[in-house]
Amino acid sequence: MFSGLITYLDSIRARDPAPRSRWEVLFYPGVWAVGLHRVAHWLFQARLYFLARFVNHFSRFLTAIDIHPGATIGRNFFIDHGFTVIGETAEIGDNVTIYQCVTLGGTNPTNGVGGKRHPTLEDNVIIGSGAQIIGPITIGQRGRVGANAVVTDDVPEGATMVGLKARSTLVPAEEWIKDFIPYGTPCDEPCEELMETGAGRLAELESQLAEMKAELAAIKAERAQPIKRNGTDD
Known part of the structure; x- marks a missing residue:
């Protein structure tokens, strides 16, 4: 005992x-x-x-x-x-x-x-x-x-x-x-970062969103340029 x-x-x-x-x-x-x-x-x-x-x-x-x-x-x-x-x-x-x-x-x-x-x-x-x-x-x-x-x-x-x-x-x-x-x-933070609401996941999503915005802006700028046919502009 x-x-x-x-x-x-x-x-x-x-x-x-x-x-x-x-x-x-x-x-x-x-x-x-x-x-x-x-x-x-x-x-x-x-x-x-x-x-x-x-x-x-x-x-x-x-x-x-x-x-x-x-x-x-x-x-x-x-x-x-x-x-x-x-x-x-x-x-x-x-x-x-x-x-x-x-x-x-x-x-x-x-x-x-x-x-x-x-x-x-x-x-x-x-x-x-x-x-x-x-x-x-x-x-x-x-x-x-x-x-x-x-x-x-x-x-x-x-x-x-x-x-x-x-x-x-x-x-x-x-x-x-x-x-x-x-x-x-x-x-520690890793536990929260693995969750959808974690700071690490949020930062990753914001980075991806910024890249998508930049790509979209480049596509819009390219489409806004005049199209050349046979050396002349339409």
């Missing part, structure tokens, strides 16, 4: 450059929230729902992180800062990172049956601050969701989602193979 805790704290230090020691990490609200959730989830599985909710509410009061006791969480789950909400049927894999103010929210079942209504995050997913992941969708392994994105559809493995409603961006291979991207949001 102690070795498992050390491994967990070290996994957080690998993703967060701020702490100088494991002791600092031990006082992170996200660490306490996950630890208390383990207790609440055990009580929930034992059908001790009132006690599970009591631990849940105590944890929320203490950490500003609300994890429903029914949520399933894997190893080395890191919540960086608070104000995060995780719903009852959410499933979270191993080595997942969530930043502040994220919601793993559910859809309202129209048939009156709860069922699976919250997202599934597979291994090594990163969710940027303020992102909203809504419904029984799946974020594939190594998926990244950028800050403030709203995701309501499945995310393919390794994709990076940005925007409202979130759209996928083409991430260069050297970016994709990185073990960790802070906030799940690429900070």
